[in-house]
Amino acid sequence: MKLINGKEISKSIKDEIKAEVEALKAAGKRLPKLVVVLVGDNQASQVYVRNKERGCQYTGMLSEIIRRDNNCTQEELLKIIDDLNHDDHVDGILVQLPLPKQIDEQAIIEAIDPTKDVDGFHPRNIAKLFLNEEGLVPCTPAGMMAMLDAIGYDLDGKEVCVVGRSNIVGKPVSLLALARNATVTIAHSHTKDLPKVTSRADVLIAAIGQPKFFTKEYIKEGAVVLDVGMDRDENNKLCGDVDFEDVKDKCHAITPVPGGVGPMTIALLLKNTMKAYKMRG
Numbered sequence: 063m064k065l066i067n068g069k070e071i072s073k074s075i076k077d078e079i080k081a082e083v084e085a086l087k088a089a090g091k092r093l094p095k096l097v098v099v100l101v102g103d104n105q106a107s108q109v110y111v112r113n114k115e116r117g118c119q120y121t122g123m124l125s126e127i128i129r130r131d132n133n134c135t136q137e138e139l140l141k142i143i144d145d146l147n148h149d150d151h152v153d154g155i156l157v158q159l160p161l162p163k164q165i166d167e168q169a170i171i172e173a174i175d176p177t178k179d180v181d182g183f184h185p186r187n188i189a190k191l192f193l194n195e196e197g198l199v200p201c202t203p204a205g206m207m208a209m210l211d212a213i214g215y216d217l218d219g220k221e222v223c224v225v226g227r228s229n230i231v232g233k234p235v236s237l238l239a240l241a242r243n244a245t246v247t248i249a250h251s252h253t254k255d256l257p258k259v260t261s262r263a264d265v266l267i268a269a270i271g272q273p274k275f276f277t278k279e280y281i282k283e284g285a286v287v288l289d290v291g292m293d294r295d296e297n298n299k300l301c302g303d304v305d306f307e308d309v310k311d312k313c314h315a316i317t318p319v320p321g322g323v324g325p326m327t328i329a330l331l332l333k334n335t336m337k338a339y340k341m342r343g
């Protein structure tokens with residue numbers, strides 16, 4: 063069994079970006095800048111935002127966090143986004159989700175300039191993904207493709223089963239796998255006989271948010287398993303959707319949790335920020 067080390071792979075992506083930033087600095091050019099907007103006091107969001115800021119610092123990119131409390135109105139947030147959209151020094155805008163309930167998340171996502179939408183959630187970027195055109199791709203799905211690249215795994219002609227159909231993970235990763243000529247099955251909570259469906263897959267992408275759900279009867283012998291889940295087990299310890307200990311000897315390769323898909327998401331966010339910077343010229 064091969065362990066797909068997200069920490070190492072993400073570090074090599076961040077090191078490439080760092081080198082690009084250093085070259086820009088040496089040439090006296092403007093540096094890429096990511097602005098993260100954090101509304102409210104969601105604990106998990108605080109951690110994610112801190113990690114994103116650390117990622118920027120590592121690469122030498124500029125970063126700023128704009129914080130607002132739980133009472134922030136939609137109008138206030140739209141004004142912040144409008145200002146960032148028009149700020150020539152800002153390349154990437156990320157509004158950390160979830161937002162307080164008085165704010166319509168979709169309206170906020172749609173207000174972000176698609177060329178600065180480094181989360182890749184704007185309908186225009188989703189359309190580009192659908193049409194197989196160059197755009198800003200959601201970070202977690204793009205991170206999974208980068209992991210497959212890092213282990214030299216070609217999806218062409220392979221059976222991929224994605225379990226989970228969310229807009230931020232399941233659907234976009236399915237489109238990316240399809241674009242790489244995989245035969246893609248998308249399973250979800252209404253899928254009948256899930257083990258029968260998943261155990262056909264050469265690559266299983268687990269994105270359901272249920273701790274240690276996938277045991278060995280769900281896995282094909284020699285499969286590649288990408289575990290997106292960030293769950294808590296019975297001891298409140300971070301774990302994935304896959305029961306790692308149960309399946310590891312049956313897999314060809316598997317991502318651990320923590321240290322798998324998670325770190326890739328930040329690396330791809332930084333990569334998207336660099337891409338947005340380059341697209342803006």
Ligand code: NDP
Nearest residue numbers: 202226227228231250251269270271290291292323324327
């Ligand atoms: P959502 O809750 O939005 O979607 C979960 C999906 O899983 C739904 O499509 C649901 O089906 C399906 N599902 C739930 N239970 C089952 C089941 N028992 N059998 C089959 N399908 C099921 O989750 P997200 O996509 O946002 O996140 C999924 C996981 O990935 C979470 O653990 C989350 O924390 C993690 N995550 C990790 C990231 C990272 O950077 N590593 C980034 C984003 C998410 P239905 O549509 O029918 O309800």
